Structures are given as structure tokens and as C-alpha cells.
Amino acid sequence: MTNASVARPSTRRWGSLGAGSLAIPPLAVLAAFFLVPVVVIGYRSLFVPEFSLVNYTNLFTKPSFLRTLVNSASISLIATAYALVLGSVLLRALIRSSQWIRAAILVSLVLPLVTGGELVRLVAWKIILSPEGPLNSALMATGLIDSPLVLIPNRFAVIVGLLHVMLPLFVLTAFSAIRLGNVRLHHAAQGMGSTPLQTFLTADLPKITPAVLAALLVTFVIGFGTYATPSGLGGPGDTVLPQLVIDQLKLVGDTGQAAAAGVLLLAVALLVLVLLTALGGIRAIYSPAGSGAPRSARNMSLAAGWTALIISKPMTAVFRAIHRAGWLRGLTKALLALITLLLVLFLIAPTVIGVVISFTESSILTFPPKGFSFHWYGQFFTDPVWVSATKNSVVVGVISAIVATALGTMTAYALVRGRFRRKTGLMTYTMLPLLIPWVVAALGLYLVLVQIGAAYTLPGLVIGHVIIALPFAVVLMTPAMSTFDWTQDRAAQVVGASPLRRFYDVLLPHLRPSLFISLWFCLVTSFTEIAFALLMSNTYMSTLPVVMFDGIRYNVSPTVAAAGGVLTAVTVGALALGFLAHTVATKRTSSRRN
Amino acid sequence: MTKRTTRRLTYGGGALLAIAALAGCAAGAPAEQASTAAEQASTAAEEAPAAGNVVVVDGGGSYHDVASQTILPAFTKATGIDATAASYDFSLGAIQAQMEGAKDWDVVMFAANMPEEMQAQMFLPLDRKIVTGEGVPEGLINDYLIGSSINGFQVTYRTDAYPGAKPQTWADVWDCDTFPGTRQMMNWPAGTLEAALLADGVAAKDLYPLDLDRAFASLDKLVKKCDVVWYNTGADQIQNFANGVATIGMGWNGRVYQAQQEGVDIEASMEQTILAPTRWGVLKTSKNPEAAMKFIQWDTSPEGNALEATAYPGQVPVNSGAFDSLDPKLAETLPTNPKYADTVVPTDLAYLDASFPAMYDRWQTWFTGIS
Numbered sequence: 001m002t003n004a005s006v007a008r009p010s011t012r013r014w015g016s017l018g019a020g021s022l023a024i025p026p027l028a029v030l031a032a033f034f035l036v037p038v039v040v041i042g043y044r045s046l047f048v049p050e051f052s053l054v055n056y057t058n059l060f061t062k063p064s065f066l067r068t069l070v071n072s073a074s075i076s077l078i079a080t081a082y083a084l085v086l087g088s089v090l091l092r093a094l095i096r097s098s099q100w101i102r103a104a105i106l107v108s109l110v111l112p113l114v115t116g117g118e119l120v121r122l123v124a125w126k127i128i129l130s131p132e133g134p135l136n137s138a139l140m141a142t143g144l145i146d147s148p149l150v151l152i153p154n155r156f157a158v159i160v161g162l163l164h165v166m167l168p169l170f171v172l173t174a175f176s177a178i179r180l181g182n183v184r185l186h187h188a189a190q191g192m193g194s195t196p197l198q199t200f201l202t203a204d205l206p207k208i209t210p211a212v213l214a215a216l217l218v219t220f221v222i223g224f225g226t227y228a229t230p231s232g233l234g235g236p237g238d239t240v241l242p243q244l245v246i247d248q249l250k251l252v253g254d255t256g257q258a259a260a261a262g263v264l265l266l267a268v269a270l271l272v273l274v275l276l277t278a279l280g281g282i283r284a285i286y287s288p289a290g291s292g293a294p295r296s297a298r299n300m301s302l303a304a305g306w307t308a309l310i311i312s313k314p315m316t317a318v319f320r321a322i323h324r325a326g327w328l329r330g331l332t333k334a335l336l337a338l339i340t341l342l343l344v345l346f347l348i349a350p351t352v353i354g355v356v357i358s359f360t361e362s363s364i365l366t367f368p369p370k371g372f373s374f375h376w377y378g379q380f381f382t383d384p385v386w387v388s389a390t391k392n393s394v395v396v397g398v399i400s401a402i403v404a405t406a407l408g409t410m411t412a413y414a415l416v417r418g419r420f421r422r423k424t425g426l427m428t429y430t431m432l433p434l435l436i437p438w439v440v441a442a443l444g445l446y447l448v449l450v451q452i453g454a455a456y457t458l459p460g461l462v463i464g465h466v467i468i469a470l471p472f473a474v475v476l477m478t479p480a481m482s483t484f485d486w487t488q489d490r491a492a493q494v495v496g497a498s499p500l501r502r503f504y505d506v507l508l509p510h511l512r513p514s515l516f517i518s519l520w521f522c523l524v525t526s527f528t529e530i531a532f533a534l535l536m537s538n539t540y541m542s543t544l545p546v547v548m549f550d551g552i553r554y555n556v557s558p559t560v561a562a563a564g565g566v567l568t569a570v571t572v573g574a575l576a577l578g579f580l581a582h583t584v585a586t587k588r589t590s591s592r593r594n
Numbered sequence: 595m596t597k598r599t600t601r602r603l604t605y606g607g608g609a610l611l612a613i614a615a616l617a618g619c620a621a622g623a624p625a626e627q628a629s630t631a632a633e634q635a636s637t638a639a640e641e642a643p644a645a646g647n648v649v650v651v652d653g654g655g656s657y658h659d660v661a662s663q664t665i666l667p668a669f670t671k672a673t674g675i676d677a678t679a680a681s682y683d684f685s686l687g688a689i690q691a692q693m694e695g696a697k698d699w700d701v702v703m704f705a706a707n708m709p710e711e712m713q714a715q716m717f718l719p720l721d722r723k724i725v726t727g728e729g730v731p732e733g734l735i736n737d738y739l740i741g742s743s744i745n746g747f748q749v750t751y752r753t754d755a756y757p758g759a760k761p762q763t764w765a766d767v768w769d770c771d772t773f774p775g776t777r778q779m780m781n782w783p784a785g786t787l788e789a790a791l792l793a794d795g796v797a798a799k800d801l802y803p804l805d806l807d808r809a810f811a812s813l814d815k816l817v818k819k820c821d822v823v824w825y826n827t828g829a830d831q832i833q834n835f836a837n838g839v840a841t842i843g844m845g846w847n848g849r850v851y852q853a854q855q856e857g858v859d860i861e862a863s864m865e866q867t868i869l870a871p872t873r874w875g876v877l878k879t880s881k882n883p884e885a886a887m888k889f890i891q892w893d894t895s896p897e898g899n900a901l902e903a904t905a906y907p908g909q910v911p912v913n914s915g916a917f918d919s920l921d922p923k924l925a926e927t928l929p930t931n932p933k934y935a936d937t938v939v940p941t942d943l944a945y946l947d948a949s950f951p952a953m954y955d956r957w958q959t960w961f962t963g964i965s
Contacts, residue, residue, distance in 0.1 A: 062955070062958075062959065063959050063962070063963065064955075064958040064959045064961075064962045064963075067962045067963065068962055071962075126833060126837070126839075127837060130837035130838055130839050131837070131838040131839060132837055132838035133837060148838070150776075150821075152839060153823050153824075153839070231826060235823065235824065235964070236781075236824055236961050236962060236963075236964035237962075237964060237965055239961065239962045244958070247958075249685065249686070249687040250683070250684075250685030250687050250688075251685070251686065251706065251954070252686065252951065252954060253686030253687065253689075253690060253706075253708070253712070255687075255690070362856055362857065363856050364832060364833070364836050364853065364856045364857075364858055365833065365836075366836055366837060367837075370857075443687070446691060446695075447694075450691075450694050450695045455691075455695045455696070456695060456696045534683065534688070535687075535688075535691055549683070550654040550655060550658075550681065550683070557655075
């Protein structure tokens with residue numbers, strides 16, 4: 001903050017908006033390919049088949065719409081609540097563990113998000129939870145149960161399937177935001193004789209709360225817009241509103257009704273967003289926890305009251321008693337370690353099962369697989385349909401990942417360095433594509449692309465994937481940008497380095513790990529997303545997820561599992577390389593310092 | 595390192611410029627866009643295979659492979675007309691998108707039911723001079739669509755579950771005392787409502803018009819008495835049997851047949867097979883309607899139908915003439931075999947088409963209310 005006045009002359013060269021002007025290209029892209037399509041959808045909801053509000057009155061008078069809206073909300077709320085509770089255990093482990101355990105936990109968190117996508121994950125969960133699946137077999141073998149538990153299809157399976165992605169999303173988002181907070185307060189409190197629990201409650205908890213809120217927001221809205229997991233793992237009582245949107249589109253051909261349901265979904269998601277923005281959640285993503293974000297007087301008094309309560313004499317006595325009960329602490333520690341281990345197993349199990357079943361000889365997927373063969377891998381690498389789809393996916397994935405990450409980096413720079421109001425507005429705006437069910441956004445974009453002749457082309461698909469990957473890129477790049485020590489940039493500026501040179505030589509090295517993660521995340525999003533891909537592909541242009549979708553819908557072809565296996569191998573390989581490179585780089589840096 | 599990074603960023607910058615250009619384009623006046631779209635469409639047409647080619651769109655999966663490798667080449671050989679196989683997910687959205695956009699599909703395999711006035715917005719009227727429909731039951735033909743093959747909904751069960759008396763009828767599926775085990779039924783009204791009425795004692799000839807109140811009451815009894823899981827796709831149905839999620843329920847004859855070949859231990863009753871057709875139609879945006887009609891005629895002829903049934907085991911002919919040349923052992927498994935004429939339950943397409951929107955609405959309300 002102190003060097004802001006010094007930096008002013010140079011930023012003025014970028015125009016009156018300063019660093020904020022870098023947000024203009026991402027804003028424009030979003031406006032053209034996200035807002036315009038949403039407006040088109042809104043228009044259709046009112047004017048198809050002719051102008052009337054019937055599409056909206058249907059939503060509130062037909063029981064099926066209301067029930068599925070309630071289902072969407074409750075499923076997402078339950079899964080988010082579990083993500084919060086279980087995620088806190090993982091966050092604690094991440095913050096406290098050694099480098100290697102932390103790396104192992106991070107890998108287990110990243111795996112569900114980047115291997116094979118939703119389709120392969122669902123197939124794996126169906127097999128794991130089935131009466132003759134590995135989980136029931138293991139429980140029966142240990143004698144814990146006599147007959148298989150009914151684990152699927154029901155609400156339990158839906159929550160398990162959702163948690164499998166929402167837990168990593170929550171933990172990764174919260175972790176990257178929490179890491180930014182400094183720990184000075186922590187030490188101060190400890191110095192004053194608080195127990196560790198008191199320290200956590202008074203010094204750490206208020207600081208990480210906005211980050212956790214932000215992570216909860218992201219987790220909730222993604223759960224709210226999901227449909228593949230509830231429809232794949234759930235029963236009739238788990239039908240969600242986005243599923244009805246898709247049914248209206250696919251089975252009834254009623255775009256007006258589908259559009260109205262899409263608008264309703266967007267409205268509810270926006271409401272949650274506004275609520276959390278008001279609570280300060282969204283700010284945590286772009287502004288380091290507790291780094292001088294001005295607090296309102298009421299917040300201050302709340303925090304002061306909270307602290308006063310925790311360090312009050314009677315409470316302190318309680319905390320001291322807990323602290324002195326060593327056995328209790330030991331038990332808690334052991335329990336938390338056990339939960340952490342089980343969660344890591346939970347996170348990696350579907351990936352492992354998915355790879356194991358891909359080596360089956362049969363064309364029906366079961367566990368354990370029948371025989372052992374590379375047949376389906378052979379099919380994946382030789383079948384012209386799979387080969388050409390994979391090539392298309394690589395092209396679309398690489399280009400959209402680069403574009404989305406570039407736009408995300410620009411947004412992050414504007415958020416962190418720009419001096420303009422309404423940063424929260426900018427952040428919210430870039431998060432919008434996450435909030436609306438992709439199938440609705442895809443339909444809107446499709447209608448726009450048809451008008452400009454870009455439907456059924458690779459660039460058309462790239463545009464779609466840039467839009468949905470952009471929020472991830474922003475969330476991943478912003479923390480990296482705000483942890484950068486900007487005095488380095490200032491120093492380079494003083495010695496006369498050009499802005500470009502400052503970017504390459506000063507900022508880029510710091511951003512590199514986050515850039516790689518962002519690129520990979522965007523790439524995988526593009527590789528596994530089907531809503532846009534299904535609409536944008538046709539007879540002459542198909543991509544990997546489209547072929548995978550086809551394989552799952554029709555036959556649960558093991559080639560899909562093989563494709564998932566290849567994606568897993570590539571991901572794990574890239575992660576291992578990245579970790580090695582990071583370790584080497586850290587060692588080199590630290591030895592240089594010594 | 596720096597050099598490589600620079601190049602990578604340049605690519606990124608190039609793509610960014612392209613996006614920005616497109617963004618500018620989108621912000622322009624809509625009137626200008628129309629001509630651009632037309633230009634683009636004509637470019638797309640040039641890239642597509644030459645005229646005289648028919649693009650035949652199926653529902654994908656292994657049928658698609660058979661269509662592109664065996665069936666369409668045979669059609670080309672018989673008629674001299676080139677044909678390309680494409681596939682879609684049977685969704686109306688995809689058809690509408692196709693008609694608003696690329697317009698490169700000609701013949702579409704259609705699995706939905708909709709009123710004829712909606713069909714009229716999508717399909718050209720069948721040219722009955724070309725599509726004679728000889729040998730195809732009249733009930734499978736209307737102004738726009740003609741049956742392409744039959745999906746037989748059968749009482750299907752895991753063989754290991756019922757070593758004694760075997761389930762035969764839909765009433766047996768509803769009887770979870772005699773035939774215990776989790777049921778699986780289809781999350782779709784057409785076919786399921788018929789099964790519910792048959793289970794409740796309605797005779798096959800008295801099914802239509804469907805007594806919806808009675809059908810849903812019968813379904814209520816089923817979900818109250820038995821454990822039921824609901825599948826959305828044909829793939830789920832086989833996975834559910836193979837992984838023990840369900841032991842008895844509604845199977846699709848083609849899927850059941852293929853699963854049996856794969857060693858999945860299931861059996862299907864030949865009693866009360868509900869015959870649900872998929873149909874061919876020619877899209878209004880077809881650039882080659884005459885050749886498209888010729889394909890439909892060839893495919894629904896005894897020869898075309900017999901080839902479909904042979905090349906894709908489990909595919910059920912619509913044309914009874916096909917059975918003259920079929921392998922007797924294969925014919926035994928096909929529900930439209932004249933020998934099963936007394937036990938099968940044909941669906942009334944005219945009724946289902948006309949009443950589908952209301953029926954689907956009621957289905958959604960009932961289905962989402964199952965607790």
C-alpha cells in the first residue's frame with residue numbers, strides 16, 4: 001500500500017484505469033460469448049413459442065420443477081456441509097504436515113478433478129458402490145456385514161459422488177487462499193499464553209473465515225448446477241433441476257421452457273453469490289486473508305466480542321483443562337489422522353478402480369475385471385474415431401487452456417494491482433460461467449455462434465471452453481499474483497527494465513507454478529466437458545468427450561475406461577514432473593541462499 | 595527457456611487476437627451477420643462430401659460402427675448412392691441445432707414421440723412413391739416417419755436369481771413375493787405405462803387409449819411393495835444386471851442379446867414383449883431428399899431389414915419379409931418373428947405421438963414424487 005503513490009506515474013502510462021485496464025479483454029470476451037448468450041436464452045424464455053410468462057409460471061406451478069429445485073438445493077447444501085467438515089480435517093493436515101505428506105494429499109485432491117472427467121468417475125462409483133462391488137465385498141469379507149448394503153442408487157451415492165469433486169474443490173480453493181494469510185498474529189497470541197485451540201479460535205479462525213466462505217461459495221454453486229452425478233447415481237427423489245432443463249431440451253425440444261429453468265437456476269445461484277459477497281467471501285479470493293481489507297465497524301466489534309469470549313477467564317479455564325488432558329489430545333490427533341487417511345483413499349479409489357477395470361477382456365465393465373488385456377487401449381490408440389477425436393481435443397484443449405490462462409492472468413493482475421472500485425463486481429462477473437448450468441450456457445453460445453458461422457468449428461468449441469475455464473484460471477492465478485512481492489517489480493522498474501522485461505524476468509518466475517496448474521486445469525476441463533462439445537460437434541468434427549459420452553451412453557464401452565486410464569497416466573506423469581521440478585527449484589534456491 | 599516461453603506466449607497472443615476479432619464481430623449489427631452466416635454455410639457445404647451423398651444419422655454406439663462398415667456400403671452397392679454415417683444422442687435439441695446450423699444431415703433415426711404438427715416442423719413428408727413401405731405394418735408409418743427397427747421391452751431377469759419357476763409376464767415383475775429382488779424399470783413413460791397396465795390385468799388389445807390413472811396407480815403399487823431402481827440409458831440397464839444392482843425388470847431385447855453374448859447371465863421372457871419402434875425421417879433441411887427417401891425404402895425392404903438383423907444381432911426387423919432369409923436360430927430371438935405374433939404387444943404410435951406431451955408432464959410429476 002505504501003508504494004502505491006510512488007508507482008502512480010508509471011501506471012498512468014497504461015491509461016487512466018491503470019493496471020485495471022488489463023481486465024478489459026477478459027471482460028469483452030465474457031460479454032460477447034457469455035453475457036450475450038445468456039441474454040439470448042433470457043429472450044427465448046419469454047418469447048418462445050410466443051411472448052408469455054407461461055414458461056415461468058410453469059416453474060412454480062408444476063410440482064416436478066419445484067421438487068427438482070428443492071432437490072438441487074438440498075443435495076448441494078448437504079454435500080457442501082460435508083465438504084466443510086471433512087475438508088477442514090484435510091486443511092488441517094495440509095497446513096501441518098511435512099512436505100511429502102502434503103504432496104500426497106494434494107495429489108489425491110487433484111486426481112478426481114483431472115482424470116477422465118465426470119463420465120469415467122461415475123462409471124467407477126457405480127461399480128464401487130454396487131452390491132457386488134469392491135466396497136461391499138470388502139465389508140462382507142471382514143465379517144462386518146452379512147448381506148450387501150444398498151449403497152446405490154440413492155441419495156447416499158449422490159452425495160458420495162458429488163463430495164468426490166466438491167471436497168477437492170473446497171479444500172484446494174480454501175488452501176490457496178489461507179496460505180496467503182500471514183501467521184504473525186498467531187505467534188503474538190501464543191506469546192500471551194493462550195492454548196493452541198484458543199489461538200486458533202481467536203487469531204486464525206477469523207482470518208481464514210473469508211477464504212473458507214469463498215471456497216464454500218464455489219463448492220455450493222458447482223453442486224447446484226450439477227446433473228450428471230444425481231442422475232447417474234441417484235433415484236427418482238434425486239432428480240435435479242438442471243436434469244429437467246436437459247430433458248426439456250433433449251426429449252421435449254422445448255427451448256423456451258428449458259431457457260426459463262436455466263434463468264431460474266442462474267437467479268438462485270446469483271442470490272447465493274450476493275449473499276456471500278455481502279459476507280466478504282468473494283473478496284478473500286483476490287485479497288490475501290487479513291491483509292488490510294477494511295473491515296466495517298460491526299465486523300470489528302463482532303471480532304472483538306468473539307475474542308473477548310474465547311479469552312475470558314471461565315473459557316480460558318475450560319481450554320486449559322482440555323489442553324492439559326493429554327490423552328484427549330492424543331486421541332483427537334489419532335482420529336484426525338485416521339480420517340485423513342480414509343479421505344485420501346476415498347479420493348483416489350475411483351481413479352484406481354477406473355484404471356484397473358480398463359484392462360478387462362470383456363466388453364462389460366465389472367469389478368474385478370474379467371481377465372487381463374490391453375485390447376481397449378489398442379482400440380483407443382488405433383480406432384480412427386478415437387484417434388481423430390483425441391487429436392481435435394488436444395488442439396482445442398491446448399489453445400483454450402492458453403487463452404483462458406492468459407485472460408485469467410490479466411484479470412488476476414487487474415484485481416490485485418488495479419486501483420478501481422467494484423473489484424468484487426469484477427470477480428463476481430468472471431465467476432459467472434461457473435454458476436449457470438453449462439448446458440444452458442452452451443445452448444446460448446451455440447445460438448450466437450450459428451449467427452456468426454462459427455458453430456461446428458474448432459474455434460467455436462475453443463470459445464466455449466475458454467468461457468468455462470476462465471473462472472478456474474482467475475481463481476488459480478489471483479492468489480499467485482497477490483503473494484508476489486511487488487517491491488521486486490518496483491526495483492526492476494527503477495533500474496529501467498521495460499514492462500515486458502519485468503513481466504518475463506521478475507513476475508513470470510513467481511507465477512510459473514500457478515500458470516502450469518491453471519493451464520493443466522483448463523486443459524482437463526476442455527478434455528472432459530461435454531455440454532459444449534456435444535452441441536458444437538457434428539458429423540465431421542468430434543472430440544474426445546463426445547466419443548466417450550457416446551461410449552458410455554450406449555454400451556459403457558471399456559474403451560472409455562482406457563481413455564480415462566491414458567488421461568490418468570498423463571496427469572500423474574505431469575504432476576510427478578511438476579513436483580520434481582518444484583523440489584529441485586526449491587533446493588537450488590535454498591542452497592543459493594545458504 | 596526464455597525463447598521458448600516467448601513463442602508460447604505469441605501463440606497465446608495470436609489466439610487472443612482471434613478471439614478479440616470474433617468478439618468485435620459479435621458486437622456488430624445482426625443484419626450483417628446473416629450474410630456472413632450464409633457464406634460460412636456455403637463453405638461448410640463445399641467441405642462436405644459431394645452431392646448425391648446421403649448422411650444417415652443413427653443413435654451411435656456399436657450400431658453406428660455396423661452402419662458405417664456394413665449397412666451403408668451395402669446400400670451404396672445396391673443403389674450407387676454414396677452414404678455417410680453420422681450419429682447423435684437421440685436428442686431433439688441436437689436435431690434443432692443441426693437444422694439451425696450445419697444442415698448436413700439427411701436421414702435421421704428418431705426415437706421420440708411427438709404430435710404430428712411438431713413432426714411437420716422437422717421432417718419432410720414421406721414420398722410414398724419412393725417409400726412404399728411394403729411389408730411394414732401400416733401402424734408404423736405416418737406422413738413423416740416410418741419404423742426403422744423395433745426395441746422389444748422384455749421381462750428380463752438374472753438367471754441365478756430364479757432357479758425354480760421363471761418370471762414370464764409383467765404381473766410377475768409386479769409380484770415381489772414370488773419373485774423377490776430389486777426391480778429395474780425405465781425412467782420413460784412410453785412402454786413403462788403399458789407394462790404397468792398389463793401387470794394390472796389389462797389385455798393387450800384393450801391397452802389404448804391408455805388409462806393413465808390406472809397405469810400410475812399400478813406403478814404406485816410397484817414402488818410401494820418392491821425395491822425399484824430406474825435406469826436412464828440402455829447401458830445402465832446391463833450394468834445394473836451385471837453388477838447386481840437389479841435382479842429383474844424391463845430389458846431391451848437388443849441389449850439383452852448382446853449382454854448374453856458377453857457372458858452376462860441374464861434371460862428374457864418372450865411373453866408380452868412391448869414393441870417400441872425407432873423410426874426414419876428425412877429432415878426438412880436435407881439437401882438431397884430424393885436419395886434420402888431411397889435409402890429409407892432400401893433399408894426397410896426385406897433385404898435391407900435382413901441385413902440389419904444379421905449384421906447387428908439384436909436388431910429387430912420391422913418388415914416381416916425379412917424373416918424369409920434370416921438364420922432360423924437368430925430369428926428365434928427376434929420378437930417380431932411371426933411365430934410370436936400372439937404374445938407381443940405392439941404400441942399404438944398414433945396415440946403415443948398425439949398424447950406424449952401431456953403424458954410426459956404427468957410422468958415427470960409422478961416420477962419426481964416417488965419417495
